Every structure is written in structure tokens, then in C-alpha cells.
Amino acid sequence: MTGSYGADETSVELATGLREFFNEHCGLDRVRAAWSDGSLDLALWGEVAALGFTGALASEEVGGLGVQPEDLVLAIEEIGYSGASLPLVDTAAVVVPIIERYGSAEQRASFLPGLISGERIAASTVMFGGDRAMFAAEADVLLLERDDCLHLLDRRQFSTVEVHSPDPASRLARVSVESSVLSDATRLAAGATDDARGRAVWAASALLNGVSRRMLEMTVDHAKTREQFGRAIGSFQAVKHLIADAWVAMESSRPCAWYAAHACSQGLADAAAAASVAKASASDAARVVGDSALQVHGGIGFTWEHPLHFWMKRGKLLEHAYGSRGFHLRSLGAAMRDDQQGSDAVFPGL
């Protein structure tokens, strides 16, 4: 079989812990605040880091929790669900484990402690699209993809220009680096790029699935309570089927991210394909869920006052970033085309 699909104890425990934390500390007021002032909620960041999240995938020797990607993937969903506007995923799922695996002793020593403790914040251009990264302006550390290699830079080594983001609370910047800065000293070891790409993709997928889960939940609640024609609108078959389609898209997407994390962690032959399946599915689900959410909410869902748009816009950002649906589907199509009977790149073991 193919791992525990998120159902094992560590995984559930981490996710439950994070969910309870967000329930208590990141209610709608706090989500809204990030949207209003647009600045990073450093207090919230510190609190989540204190839970061990930023170092979850780092080994215990360096002060991490030493859990596996497949144990973290449900917890990442919770971040998407919560609406917290924090650059947690890049730091915890990509930058920290990549530094530990592919960094030099010096890089590990100089970067890991601050990132794991939450004192420093990381941004990453890996798979995001171009030289853009989320929260790059706010970051202390940058993981930069350049010419199929990864470089690790500190704040003095890169500059940023803010660019438009479809999600006002997920600020984006384009990074610039003097070419003289990039050297063997900044470069991570071979293998880092593919590994980081896979991580960025499954983590973004899980995050996006969490966003979809929240939108769907709001939609179901609304359909149960909003009345039209003397009955809850959720009793209309057209509304039911819109929501059922959205639920199917989302629930069939979630285990794809869980499996992709597992395949990444185990270095399975289909890890790259699994990541593409996860992201294409998550992008599909976000679009279907978002469409039905807007339609079922009716007018109220189009107001700034209603919180739906926080998740709608984050969904829109993540839908296109980290490889669009089309990008990943092409990769899958090409992998299938190149698949020989018995090749393991898509369906191992058959």
C-alpha cells in the first residue's frame, strides 16, 4: 500500500494541534487584520514557530521535530483552512529540510537555527513562477532557483520590488540578485532542485486544499441557513449538486497531496508525477469549490465584509502559482507518453 494517507497518529496529532491553535488564536478578526493593514503578523508567526512547526521536518539533532512530510501534510491543510497570512509553508516544508539535506555545514550552521526557531523568515522562488516569491520583501532568507540550481541567500544578498498579488494578504515581490553574489558558497548540493520542486508543489497543493476545505465549509453552512422561497437554499437540488460536485473535487484532491508528500519522503519513482497530480487536482478543486461558493453565497459573497473573499483570493493565487493546472497536466501527459510498460514514473509496480 501507499502509506497511511494522513490517517496515522502523528499526522492527525500535528494537524489537530495546529487546528486548535488557529481556532483559538487566529479567528476571523486576525485574518481580517492581515487584510486591512497588509503587514505580516509577526506575533502570530512567532507563536506558530514556537509550536515547532517551522522546524517540523528538521531532525531532532538540529532542534526540529523530525517528522516526515506525510505527517505534516494535514497540518499544512490547516494553515490553508485557517486563513493565516504567513509564509509558513515555504519555510517549513521547503527551505528548512532542503538546507538540512543539501546545505554545506556552514550553511546549515548559519541558517537553520534562526529558521527553526522562527527568528528568521524564509522565502522561496522554487516553482512559484519567475523570480517572484511570497513575502520575499519580509524574508530574511531566500531560496533562489537559478539555472536549475538552488542558492541560499541572506537578506543583504537580494533586493525586492513588490509586484501585484491576487491575494492582498499574500504579498509578492520580484527578487533581484547581483550575479556576482551567486557562487559555490551560496549553491546547494546537487539534487536539491528536484527535491525542492517536489516539496514546493505538494506543500502548495495541501495548502490550497485547506483553502478549498474552508470555502466549502462556509458554503455548506450558508446553504443550510440561508432561506429563499420559504426553504433553506440547500434543499434545492441545483444547489445540492453544485456543492456535491465541489465536495467530490476537493475530497478526491486531498489524498493526492498526502500521497505526493509520502512519495517525496520515500523517494518513490513516481514522486514527480504524484506532485503534479496533487497540484493539478488542487487547482481544479479550488476553481470548482470557489465557483460554487460564490454562486451559493449569492450577493453577500461579493462583499468585502463577508470573509469568503479572503479564501477565494488566496485560492486564486495558489491555483496559478507552483505550476498551473495546464503545466502539471502536460507533465503528466508527457510522462505517460514516455512510459514504457513497466516504467515506474507514473504507476509504479504495474
Added chain:
Amino acid sequence: MTGSYGADETSVELATGLREFFNEHCGLDRVRAAWSDGSLDLALWGEVAALGFTGALASEEVGGLGVQPEDLVLAIEEIGYSGASLPLVDTAAVVVPIIERYGSAEQRASFLPGLISGERIAASTVMFGGDRAMFAAEADVLLLERDDCLHLLDRRQFSTVEVHSPDPASRLARVSVESSVLSDATRLAAGATDDARGRAVWAASALLNGVSRRMLEMTVDHAKTREQFGRAIGSFQAVKHLIADAWVAMESSRPCAWYAAHACSQGLADAAAAASVAKASASDAARVVGDSALQVHGGIGFTWEHPLHFWMKRGKLLEHAYGSRGFHLRSLGAAMRDDQQGSDAVFPGL
């Protein structure tokens, strides 16, 4: 404005006449018979030819009705609607007018009278896909596209091998021609190829729209009468919306074929784009209508006994032939890409 969109007198008159004829002479029994024995109903062919249909687009001087393509397009829908398994469209909409316009005096004299009277039957490979043609084995005359030219051949000049058809009553054959046969004497004048392609495409679109119209009508009737849970299934919102979507697809497709015929007849700058719009729309509509028809009919629609599948399978054949949806959408995309402000290839006059 852009023509009468099928609403003028000649157009309605021709279509009504044909519809009444089919109502009287081509009921379900006769449709079914074509499916059972697979042979061409020459009696029916003769009767339709006697109405003047095969020569409708030919001028009165050569014994035709002298009407315009936009007057014929509603009538072609009626053929699709009727379920008659006859190679009428290629003969009437493509081969006859193309011979009259681009044939030599000799070709006109030798081919037109028999085709217009219905004594001879024509097949055409134009836009069908490869060297295949509908009813080629049964045809006396072949319009063959080869190296961007059109050739007109009589029965001794080509041979046929039957190939699989998704519609058992629309027999297909691959044609073969000795290369020595093709000469200046068989070739039609320059301009024939583009003209014939446009005609084949709008005519196939109208035919397909007629097929969709029949499927939708059967579906609406079934939804009104079939009861489940103590009520007509058409009273369920899910069924209503399936059918409404199908109706929208079909009703928005029909005027595209009407316009394409008009654009072809008037030689408008957007004639090629209009044909592509018509066929892509008609293919879309056939798929959507067919899907909803099968779903709403439930089990009974999957039986050989129920007539739905006659139209389903004809729809499937026409959906892919004469340029698939994808082919025509690409053509439209490329035309738009190449469109300069003020170019008339897609939206003339803007």
C-alpha cells in the same frame, strides 16, 4: 446586419416542406430499416431528389432551384432531425454547387444533370478526414481533395474499402485512386477547395444541429412523461438544469450554422471563421445534448430498441468528422492571434 438568420420566407418554406415530407415518409420504421439492413434507401433518395433538394443550390438554368445556402441551412437541419440515412448533404450542399461554379463546361454537362435529378449520388472527401467519405461505396461520383486541389471522378475512376463507422447507417469507405487518373481533366478550377471546405463545414454543422434538436426533443418528451418518486422526472431541478444546459448549447449553435452559410454565400471576409464557429459549436452541442439525453432517458436509452441511439451515433460520427472541435478552435485561435485591429477575418467591420 448579418442576413436573415434563417427567418426569411424561402428558408422557412424549404425547411417546412422537407419536414412535412419526412414526417410523412420517413417515420421511425424507415429510420430503423436503414439501421437493420444497412443498405441505402434508394427509394427515399429518389423522393427527396424529386422535391428538388439535390439541386437546390444549382441555378435554374441547369435545372436547380437557384436558392442560396442561407435558404437551405434550415432544411439541412431537418435532414439531421429526421434520421434519414442518406448522402444528401454532400451532394446538395457541396458537390453540385461546386461543380457548377468550378467545373469545366464538360464537367458540368457530364455530372450536373444526373446529380440534380437524383439519378446519381455523390460522395465527398472534403473536410471529412483522410481519404474517407460517407457512402463512397454507394456513390456514382466522387469529389476528392488531394494536394489542396479538388478532383471530380466518376465511379470507374475510384475504388473503395469499407471502414468502421460510429454510425452503422452512415457507411464509410476509404477511397483509392490510381495517380494516373488525376489530371487537368478531373481537376476543378482554382478556389474550389476553400469554397468546398467552407460548404462542407457549415452543412455538416447544420446537419449535426438537426441531430441534436431531435435528441433534445426526445429528451424533453421523456422527462415530461417518465415518472419516478411519484412525479415526472422533468420536475426535478437536476434534470431541468441538465436539459436547460443542453438547450442553451443547441440553440446558441444553430444560428452559427445559419450565419456561416450566409457568410459563405456572400463571400464575406469571415466566412472561414464563421464555418469554424459553426462546427465547433455544433460538436459541443451534440456532446452536451447527447450526454443529457442518455442521462435523462436512463436505462431505456441504452437499448437498441429505443430510437435514441440512431441520433446518438450519427451525432458521434459528425462530431468528429468535418474537423473536430479542437481543429476548429485552433483555427479560430490562430485567426484571432493573427487578427490586426481592423482585420476582417474574425469580426468584420470593427
Added chain:
Amino acid sequence: MSALTETTLDVATWRDEVRGWLKAHLPADLTEPGALTGPEALHRRRAWERELYDGGYAAIHWPKEYGGRGMGAAHRMIFQEEYERIGAPPRLNIQGLMLVGPTLMEHGTDAQRQRWLDAILRCEQVWCQGFSEPDAGSDLASLRTAARIEGDRYIINGQKIWTSGATYADWMFALVRTNPEAPKHRGISAVLIDMRTPGISVRPIRQINGRGTFSEVFFDNVEVPVANTIGAVDDGWNVAMGALLLERGIGRRSYVKYVPLLRTLSSLTTSTGAGRDGAALEELGTHVMQVSKYRHHVGRTLAESSNGAFGPEASLNKLFWSEMEAALYESGMKLLNDLSALSDDSAVLDGYGRWEAEYWHARATRIFAGSNQIQKNIIAERVLGLPKEKR
């Protein structure tokens, strides 16, 4: 047949005339995107409406006796196409011209027509529509804004929502409940309300795209003469239904409006380097197909309607353009993201934000003027004759 031919000839001349007049009269700066925001916008737009009036183009579809030109649907559509082609600004008094005017002509008294029609035509009074309420969206007939009669006045209390133009409108065409005891469709009246009446307050709604084009309107003991009722008291539902068909129908937008969007998509496709990619071309082609289908659907509807009156088939119109528009903007969002990954060009990024605001608006069109679910019900029941749902 001769009537049709006459029309065909006539419309070509008409197109030339409209095109020429607009070219000669439309101030160039009014065609720029975003030209009409800010406080002086209203002034400029009123002036433009006055220009249209002076040219005889304010309401070509109104009968001649009321100052229009008595033109049918085909002429209206051509005017609309040319109006969109040149990029003229949205009509300021759309509710007055399209909704209130025709409703007054059909249901108003002579005195009412004299009082309001000419002012609408001259754009001396800008109108808004007050139908929707927080608890009456798709189920419009459940509206609760109460109008109690005291002598010759209504005392109105309640709330309207999604009122477009409420911040600057002079008058509102409102539906109010005049008989709370009657079955819900039978206790509604259509009332014209002066927006300056004491007790009315307007609060713009900040939308998902940051804009505030819609408002909430609150009524606190607002006194309105009963003489402002259109049609009989309690018969407002019938008055409103005709108005709603107008809202969904042909003539308020043409395919021409979407051609610049297709050009933008086309140029974004090329700029992202996907100009030869099969998938990108098919996607672009799909939008070209949809816009063309919309064009031909409208053309067909006009050809089949001699008098500009449309039945429940109008639901196709609204359903079609709203879905088409949403899909078109959706593609642009993807392309703009791709391009913003590739490009440093600040023009791209400016365009991104504007496109995005329109994108969110386009998704709302699937809900307003009768949600697309409601339109499908109408098609199924009233066009195709499927049995009504059990309620």
C-alpha cells in the same frame, strides 16, 4: 419578405449614421479606461447623456410621441454595437431609459408620463432600481420593505440592497409591500421615490474587488405620495415582471463589447510565448467561438422578433453572456499570472489589477438579474414546458 429587405437596407444606413455621429461627438478622453471615476465623473457623464439627447440618440427605442425614434430591436442593437465599438462610457441613466421609461409608458397615467418621461430623456433625473432586499434575492417576491398608507402618503420602512447608482440617483423605481396580508405576489406595489426625501440613507457596499458600485438603501419613515404608484396599488408584481424581462433581454450589450477583451487575451497569449501552442490556441479559440455564438444568438433573436418583445428565451441571453464573460476573464487571470512571472513590464502589472477587478465583477454577473439557476428553471419550465417543481 419585403419588410425584411427594407430593414436590411435601412440598417446599413443607420449604422453609418450612428458611427459617424459618435465619432464626431464623443470626447476622446471619455473612451479611456478608468476615465470616468472620481467626483467629476458624474458631471462629465451627465453632459455626455445630454449630448446624446441633443443628437436624438438618448432613447431611440422610445416611441416618437415620447421623444424617442420608435426604432425596433435591430436598430437598437446596431446603435449598441457602434456605441461599444467606439468605447463610449456606460449609459448613466440606464434604469431610467430602459426600465422606468418603458414601464411608465405601459402602466403610468398621463400625468405620470408628463412628470417623468421628458426628464429621463434629458437625463435631468438619474434613476436607480430598488427591487432586491437582503432576504429577497432570487425570491424577489418575498420582499418586505413596508409601505403603509396614511392619507395620500405612503410611510415607507425597510431596506433595499444591491442598488446600483444609489449614491447619485435622483429617483428610485422601488417595489414595496403595501399589503402584508395578501399572498406574497399580490401585496406588492411599484412606487417611484424621490431619493432626496427625508429618512432615506444610502450606504455603499464595498465589494470583493474593492469597488463600491452597489449600495444599501435604508428607509426610515419615508413619506412618498400614493400618486407615485405605477399601476394599481398591490399590482406591482405584474408591473415589475415586464421590467425584469427587459433587464435580461437583447439590446443592452452586444458582442462588440467583448472583442477588445479577446484582443487582450490574444496579445497576452502571444506575450507569454504560447502563440503557437495547441492548448493556448484552443483556449483562445473557445472564447472567439463563444463571442461569435453570442453575436449570432442575438442576431437570430432580432431576426425572429419584429417588435423587440422577447419571451422567456431572453433567459438564454443572460445565462450565455454571464458564463462567457466569467470564462473569458478567468483565462485572462491565468495569462496575466504567467506573464507577470515572465515580465518586468509595469504596464502588464497595471493591467493585471484592472483585469482582476473586472474578473471579480464578471463572476457576480452569474448571480445578478436573476441567478443562472433561476434562468435555467425558466428555460426548463417556460421554454421547454417541463413540469414545475413541487414547492
Added chain:
Amino acid sequence: MSALTETTLDVATWRDEVRGWLKAHLPADLTEPGALTGPEALHRRRAWERELYDGGYAAIHWPKEYGGRGMGAAHRMIFQEEYERIGAPPRLNIQGLMLVGPTLMEHGTDAQRQRWLDAILRCEQVWCQGFSEPDAGSDLASLRTAARIEGDRYIINGQKIWTSGATYADWMFALVRTNPEAPKHRGISAVLIDMRTPGISVRPIRQINGRGTFSEVFFDNVEVPVANTIGAVDDGWNVAMGALLLERGIGRRSYVKYVPLLRTLSSLTTSTGAGRDGAALEELGTHVMQVSKYRHHVGRTLAESSNGAFGPEASLNKLFWSEMEAALYESGMKLLNDLSALSDDSAVLDGYGRWEAEYWHARATRIFAGSNQIQKNIIAERVLGLPKEKR
């Protein structure tokens, strides 16, 4: 946690064992497409079922006391994956093994279990299911086949439809109406009927694809012992509902079944020259994604279910694979048309006809075992808790 680890280790061994056994025992000619049609097919398939029985693989999910191996959902799924991987023929007695056996275990008497279970396991009795009727499709509970009690016998009259395997089945698990006065869900009984009883006639239905896998079954005063009732008389609805969940649930098909179809699509894509085309690759990739999603959905469901019992979430399963399968065959139809335009290869044309027959069948899957509309209702109401529709 330790239980899961145990399972994980165990399943790897299990997969090897199954793979090895199937490889050693499955006759090569049984894996060829179309190998099992024609009159001797039944004989070969019975022999293969007997082989499975002898190897201990007939019903691994049955409890040990009834001759099974008491294996849970994960093991069943692995068996299914390996069974599909090697291309073994469809299980002949699927209704007996999956439906009748488990139902007897839950609701049958000791005497009934002894009489039927072992014969099912050995494939000495092949079973069919008699639920659907011409006027009871989605609305199963409205079934009308009447069973009147006379002494210790039912006298059964009526008709079943869409009965798969009726032409060769020995027994039918039927739902019949035993109390026409009771509310429709309360007058139904579950009765086991010997298909050789006088008065039963079977008429195969010719389907849209020319095949005749389903039949109509007519009952004309058919006498059946009342002792053949499963559960209480008039309580058949409850007995059947458990059975229907089994029909929709996990374990009857794995993603592996679809991999050869993906390979076919892939090779058709290449053969049509579209192997580097963006649109073609995206389409192929979409199917790869869907099959992968199905795989992971099943894996997840198994991981979350310790005992192989599934709730209303099973509706996702049926909805998902039926839509996926229909879309997959749809793409193939297009590619086969394209290729048949290009190619003279008769192998292509042979494949075309077979694919087409499967294509039409795949579209029927959206209807059988509860139409997808019904599945969406179940998801909305029983999984998500949306309020029931007014009826």
C-alpha cells in the same frame, strides 16, 4: 499505530503472494480481450472460479467460518489490483460473492447459510440480482413485482429488468412486493429464487452497443417457498440497503483496471502525431490525473476504514469512476477517429469497434447502481447534511 504498521508489512507479502499465485494459475488465453464470449465461455469461467476457490482466493473477504479468509478492505484491494494487473477475467459470480453471501451472513438463518453459502463459494451456483423494474429505476422502492403468500409459498408475478447474467444464473436475489397496502418502503421482501422454477422467462436486452449482457426477467405465477425469504417478510428494504452500499463501495474495481486504457490513449496520441502537442498532452494528462485521484481516493478510504465498512462517502467512489471512465473513452473515440483518417492499419479499425462498444457501456455506468444524480443527492444530504428536498 502498531496495527497500521503490521498491516503495512503484511500487505506487501500479500501482494507478492497473490501476484505469484495468479501468474502460476491463470491460463494465458483467458487474459485475451474477447476471450470469454461465446457458448463455451461459461464453462471456462466456472472452471476459473473453481481454480480460485481451490487456491483459497474465491472470497478472501468472507469470514473464516464461512470458508473465506476474513481479510479486510486493504487486502481485498490488493487482490483486486493484482487481479486486474494480470488481466484476469471478470468474476463470474460477483453477485453471489459480493452481494448474496454477505447478505446471508448478516440476515440469513443458519439453515439458509448452510444451504447457499458453500455453493456460492465453490461457484456451483451463479447468482443474479433482481432489483430494478421498468417503473422502478432511480426510485427503487416503487417496485411492483408482486409476491402473494399462499400457504408456505409465494406466487410471484411481475417483471425485473437490467438483470446482468440472467441468461446463465442459477439463482436470483430479488426484491418483491409482499404487502401492497404498506408504505412503499415497508412492503418489500428479499427473496431468493431458483431461476429454473417454472414460470420464469428471460429475454436478453439488445443494448446500444449491440451486446446483450442485461436481460428482462418475467415472472408468471412463479412459486417460491416463503422459507427463501432473507430477513423478515416485508423487511426487505433494510436487507437491500446494506447490499446497495456494497455495490457502490470500494473494492470492486481498482485504478489498475484503467492503466491499460491510459496506455492505449497514450499510444493513440503518439500515433496521430500529437505526441508533442500541448492540447493532446493536457488531455492525456487529465486522464492520468483522474486515474491517480481514483487510486488515492480508494487508498485513503481504506486507510480510514479499519473494517471495510463504508458510509455514504461510497457515493463519491461510484460517481468518480463512472465519470472518469466515460471521459476516458470519449477521448479515445476522438483519437480513433483521427487515426482512422490517417491510417490503413486494420488493427486500428478492429480496435475502434471494440473501444466503441466499451465507450457506450462506459456511458451507461453513469446511470446504473444508482444514477449519478442520486449519488449527488446522497452526498449532499447524508455526507454534508444539507436539508432534504421537499417531496
